[in-house]
Amino acid sequence: MATPEENHEIALDESSDREERERAIDQLEAANECDTLAELVRNDGLGDDLRKQALESLAHPQCKPMLENLVENGEVPEAFEDDGRTLLEQTPDDSGAGP
Template sequence: MSSRTPTECVELAANASADQDDRMDAIHELKLANECDELARLVSNEDIDDQFRQQALRSLGTAQCDSMLRKLVEDGSLQQSLQEEARNLLSEI
């Protein structure tokens, strides 16, 4: 586990010029720290590549983040593919 703060992890995950593995690691760190708000912020950020948004969404698929996942589903602001995946994840929890 690195010594990055949640804010640094979000910045790294959203940085298109950063190494792909580092970006995925940053999302994983947010998941391990149960940083549900930050993960949801990444999922909702349309400026981030879909693969990172999907990884952040899958990271929300935990009992600790179910309320944030529910909020994203009920909000209905995600693009259709992410919205469907969010619904599926929520039903699995």
């Protein structure tokens, strides 16, 4: 299994195949790599479809603060602003799990 750093590199690597790049973003989500996913959302060089996948990957309680930051600071690509706001509204504040 790749490290978060390797998955970040794979997601950005245009020579990697599409499925591999999508899988890398999925693995970043599974690892709660909120900062790294946010970097992908902000990356103008990444295709819109992968940026949107990274944005959607932030829509869980652990990453909600980062999602909120991106949306409120206008760092979400203009084409996804409405999606970002909707994701933010639909994401619960916490997972309901106790300590």
